[in-house]
Amino acid sequence: MSLNRSFFVPLDSPLHRLNPLTKLTFVFAMILPAFLSLPAFAPGMAIPVLIAVFVGGVQRQYRGLLFKLILPTILFMFFMQSVFLPIGETVIFQLGRFDVTLEAMQTAFLTVSRIFVMVSSFAILLLTTHPGELMSDLTRRGLPPQFAYVIISTLQILPQMQAKAQTIISAQRSRGLDTESTFLKRVGAVVPLVGPLVFGSLVEVEERAIAIEARGFTSTRPKTSLHNVPDTNADKIIRWIFLALVILSLGGRIWLS
Amino acid sequence: MNITISNLHFTYPNGVQALRGISLTIEPGEQVGIVGQNGAGKTTLVRHFNGLLQPTSGMVTIGDWDTRKYSVAKLASRVGYVFQNPDEQLFSRDVKTEVAFGPRNLGYSSEQIQSQVNEALAMTELSDKTETNPYDLSPTWRKMVAIASVIAMDTPIVIFDEPTTGQDAANIARIANVIKTLRERGRTVITITHDIDFCAENFERVIAMSQGRILLDGSANEVLGQEDILATTYVDPPQLTRLGKRLRFKKTVRTEEEFLAALRG
Numbered sequence: 001m002s003l004n005r006s007f008f009v010p011l012d013s014p015l016h017r018l019n020p021l022t023k024l025t026f027v028f029a030m031i032l033p034a035f036l037s038l039p040a041f042a043p044g045m046a047i048p049v050l051i052a053v054f055v056g057g058v059q060r061q062y063r064g065l066l067f068k069l070i071l072p073t074i075l076f077m078f079f080m081q082s083v084f085l086p087i088g089e090t091v092i093f094q095l096g097r098f099d100v101t102l103e104a105m106q107t108a109f110l111t112v113s114r115i116f117v118m119v120s121s122f123a124i125l126l127l128t129t130h131p132g133e134l135m136s137d138l139t140r141r142g143l144p145p146q147f148a149y150v151i152i153s154t155l156q157i158l159p160q161m162q163a164k165a166q167t168i169i170s171a172q173r174s175r176g177l178d179t180e181s182t183f184l185k186r187v188g189a190v191v192p193l194v195g196p197l198v199f200g201s202l203v204e205v206e207e208r209a210i211a212i213e214a215r216g217f218t219s220t221r222p223k224t225s226l227h228n229v230p231d232t233n234a235d236k237i238i239r240w241i242f243l244a245l246v247i248l249s250l251g252g253r254i255w256l257s
Numbered sequence: 258m259n260i261t262i263s264n265l266h267f268t269y270p271n272g273v274q275a276l277r278g279i280s281l282t283i284e285p286g287e288q289v290g291i292v293g294q295n296g297a298g299k300t301t302l303v304r305h306f307n308g309l310l311q312p313t314s315g316m317v318t319i320g321d322w323d324t325r326k327y328s329v330a331k332l333a334s335r336v337g338y339v340f341q342n343p344d345e346q347l348f349s350r351d352v353k354t355e356v357a358f359g360p361r362n363l364g365y366s367s368e369q370i371q372s373q374v375n376e377a378l379a380m381t382e383l384s385d386k387t388e389t390n391p392y393d394l395s396p397t398w399r400k401m402v403a404i405a406s407v408i409a410m411d412t413p414i415v416i417f418d419e420p421t422t423g424q425d426a427a428n429i430a431r432i433a434n435v436i437k438t439l440r441e442r443g444r445t446v447i448t449i450t451h452d453i454d455f456c457a458e459n460f461e462r463v464i465a466m467s468q469g470r471i472l473l474d475g476s477a478n479e480v481l482g483q484e485d486i487l488a489t490t491y492v493d494p495p496q497l498t499r500l501g502k503r504l505r506f507k508k509t510v511r512t513e514e515e516f517l518a519a520l521r522g
Contacts, residue, residue, distance in 0.1 A: 164345070167340070167342075167345050168345050168346065170304075170309050170329075170340070171338075171340040171345050171346040172346060173309070173329040173330055173333070174307055174309065174329060174333055174336075174337070174338040174340070174407075175333060175346070175358060175359040175362060175406065175407065175410065176330050176333035176334065176359055176362030176363045176410065177330060177358075177362055178328075178330040178362070179330075180328055180330070191348060192346075192348045192358070195347075195348030196344060196345050196346060196347060196348050199344070199348075199392065200344050200345065203344070
């Protein structure tokens, strides 16, 4: 019985009040320079991203994501790239028969910075934007509803499957399934858990398809929205500023190289 | 086997206080119906009986076992729990294997498993469907498979979470029959339900919950007669009980027999 079915944290922060498109612009204004501009930019982009976390008031939830998802991933990648990238001359130390070079570590650091910026800025978007609001705003601006549906269902499916998996685990444990003790028993416990999860998800997909079709999803007539997503002048100004920053940073790259 | 709950409090990690001080004893062989509005804490309460939830404070004991000291898999030998949605637990290729899953987990001998499975299948009228894939059955029969899979564990206590939701009259009668058989065998049956007629017809003791507390607890006639208090947790007494009140019967009635007796007397 999970109450939270998406990443969204309902709060009233300056970031929450922004139009979804503005936040999406923010995401790309962070990602594009990190990937395409000067390498020195990439780690620097972490600063505005972290400031945004505080402006949005979602520190606690972001910290959860950081420790459970982002840090483990980037630490693993940093390690793998530092050890296995066959580049560079300046050997710092040796790990078994692999040379760890300064150049490989620099490349690894650049990669993980980029990933950090990308994942974190998307996390901020998802934490501060209700998925429904994001999609209704984007479809209003001309995004095909099919495309919006694919995105929104992807955003929602993980927390939903998590909730479903939790119920299945509870039901099978209530039937005496041992999911806690030895490793072997845990492995054996997979089939009773995965079976209902996969089957149930397939059934759900079909039911959802019927439900949205019943509401005229593929109808080609113009659609109205129950929900009016505000788009203020401030939003427009912020978007232009972000766009200008992106162009500047990319231009800087071309200029300087 | 006794269920003893003393001053049980439970708060979900998101801060929702679901139970605010529940004390309760359920004697062996009792048939208890739990009613109350959505969010009253019914499911949260019964999930403490088999350790799926652990008290924030207070204590739940099943016989001589404190639920905090035993795993859910262990407690499954004492408390069977039929979940609301059968599709969230069925995974085997045929009904028989599915029903045998619980008793096998509990480590019974194969003859014992065989006899418990057959008995559970007979009780749920599934004996002619043993080789069928559960997903080839209709949803109502899948519900019976889920019930059989818990009955086959032969636990002294059986919990049903909303057994009649989405079921047709024939299947509700089957479920009532299962509960009656369990009663005859001296099992404790605890049922959460919104189906107040089902509750009135099948349970001697009724507990009404509201906002994490017990509002009423007593014999079915006593509890279901308190129309005003039940209204605070959005429960309507059964139609016959309300009709009896309108006809100014002195006693609260709940079944057809009681109603007819009061009408004649």
